[in-house]
Amino acid sequence: MKKPRLAAIEYIRGISMMGVIGIHVGSQYLENPSANLHLVALFDVFTRFSVPIFFFISAFGLFYNLDIKEPFDYKGFMKRRFRTVLIPYISWSFFYIITNSLFHGARFPSALELVRLFFFGLTQYHLYFLVILLWFYLLMPCWIVMVRHMNWKGMALLLLLQIGFNYVSSFNATLYYFIADLPDDSLLKPFLAYRLNYWVFHYIFIFLLGGWLSVHILKFQKFMQEHRTGICLSFWLTLAALLGYYYKIIFSGATLLDGIYTAHQLCPAGVLYTIAASIFFFTIFTYQRYPDFLNPVFSLLGRHSYFAYLAHPVFLTTYSIALARSGHIMTAPLAILMYLAVLCSVMLAAILCRRIGNHIPILNLLSIGISSQK
Numbered sequence: 001m002k003k004p005r006l007a008a009i010e011y012i013r014g015i016s017m018m019g020v021i022g023i024h025v026g027s028q029y030l031e032n033p034s035a036n037l038h039l040v041a042l043f044d045v046f047t048r049f050s051v052p053i054f055f056f057i058s059a060f061g062l063f064y065n066l067d068i069k070e071p072f073d074y075k076g077f078m079k080r081r082f083r084t085v086l087i088p089y090i091s092w093s094f095f096y097i098i099t100n101s102l103f104h105g106a107r108f109p110s111a112l113e114l115v116r117l118f119f120f121g122l123t124q125y126h127l128y129f130l131v132i133l134l135w136f137y138l139l140m141p142c143w144i145v146m147v148r149h150m151n152w153k154g155m156a157l158l159l160l161l162q163i164g165f166n167y168v169s170s171f172n173a174t175l176y177y178f179i180a181d182l183p184d185d186s187l188l189k190p191f192l193a194y195r196l197n198y199w200v201f202h203y204i205f206i207f208l209l210g211g212w213l214s215v216h217i218l219k220f221q222k223f224m225q226e227h228r229t230g231i232c233l234s235f236w237l238t239l240a241a242l243l244g245y246y247y248k249i250i251f252s253g254a255t256l257l258d259g260i261y262t263a264h265q266l267c268p269a270g271v272l273y274t275i276a277a278s279i280f281f282f283t284i285f286t287y288q289r290y291p292d293f294l295n296p297v298f299s300l301l302g303r304h305s306y307f308a309y310l311a312h313p314v315f316l317t318t319y320s321i322a323l324a325r326s327g328h329i330m331t332a333p334l335a336i337l338m339y340l341a342v343l344c345s346v347m348l349a350a351i352l353c354r355r356i357g358n359h360i361p362i363l364n365l366l367s368i369g370i371s372s373q374k
Contacts, residue, residue, distance in 0.1 A: 003064060020309055036332045059136075
C-alpha cells in the first residue's frame with residue numbers, strides 16, 4: 001500500500017537549496033575586506049543546516065517508501081539511484097570542466113586527473129555532495145540493518161560518537177599536521193586531505209536519524225504534535241549557540257573567514273543545530289501554521305531544487321565576473337541583490353529546462369536524472 005505524500009520533504013528541499021546558494025554568495029561577499037559580519041552570519045552560519053538536512057530528508061524519503069522487514073532489492077535500488085544521482089553527477093561535472101576550460105582558461109584535466117576529480121567531487125565546489133550521497137546509497141544495506149535494530153539509546157550514543165568524530169576530523173591539530181607533512185606524491189594524502197568530500201562518517205547520525213524517524217513515523221508525528229513549542233525553542237537556542245560561537249571567534253580577533261570555517265555544521269554546536277533545524281522544519285511544514293498561499297512557492301522551490309542546486313554556480317560566477325569587470329565591490333546591498341538574482345535566474349532556468357526536457361527527455365535525464373515527464 002502506497003503511503004501518503006509528505007509535502008514537508010519537498011518543501012525542505014527548497015529551503016536547503018536556498019541555504020546552499022546563500023553560503024556560496026556569502027563566500028563571494030567575503031572578498032570585500034569590509035564585509036558586514038552580521039550579513040556574513042546570515043549567509044554562512046544561519047544556513048549551515050543546508051547540506052546535512054538534505055541527507056536527513058533523503059534518508060527519510062528512502063526509508064518512508066521501504067519495508068525494512070522485507071528483503072532489500074539492492075540491485076534495483078542502485079539502478080534507480082545511479083540514474084537519479086550518478087548520471088547528473090557525471091554530466092554536470094563534464095559541463096563545469098568544459099565551461100571552465102572554454103570560458104575561464106582552466107586547463108582540461110588528463111585522464112588520471114579526471115579520476116581524482118570525479119572520485120573526490122572536485123570538478124566544481126558544490127558537487128562533492130553527490131559523491132557523499134552515492135556512498136550513502138552504496139552502503140544502504142548497512143543503514144537498513146542499523147535502523148532496524150536502533151532505539152533511542154542507540155541514537156543517543158551515535159550522536160555522541162558523531163560529535164567526537166567530527167571534532168577530531170575538523171579540529172584536531174595533530175591530524176592536520178600529519179596530513180600537511182605527507183609528501184605531495186603520497187597516495188594517502190588526497191584521501192585524507194579531501195576526507196570532507198567523500199567520508200559519510202561526518203553525516204551518519206543525521207542520515208540515520210532521518211531513516212529512524214521515518215520508520216517510526218507515527219511516533220514522530222505524535223512527538224511533533226505534542227512538543228511543537230519545545231521543537232521551536234530548540235531550533236532558536238541551537239541557532240543562538242552556533243551564532244554565539246561565531247561571534248566569539250570574531251571578537252577574539254580572528255577573521256570572518258576563520259569564523260565561518262570554525263562555526264560550521266561539523267562543530268558540536270553545528271551538529272546540534274542541524275538536528276534541531278531538521279525536526280523544526282519538518283514540524284513547521286507538517287503542521288502548517290502559515291498562510292496557505294506560501295505552499296505553492298515552497299512546492300515550486302522544492303520541485304526544482306535539484307536543478308537549482310546543480311546549476312547555481314553558473315549564474316553566481318557569471319554575475320560575479322560582471323560585477324568585478326564593472327569595477328564595483330560587492331557591498332552588503334549588492335550581496336543581497338546577488339543572492340536574489342542567482343535564485344531567480346536559476347529557478348527560471350530550471351523551469352525552462354524541465355519544460356524543454358519534457359519534449360527532449362535526454363535533457364531531463366542528464367540534468368536531474370529523470371527520464372519521464374513526471
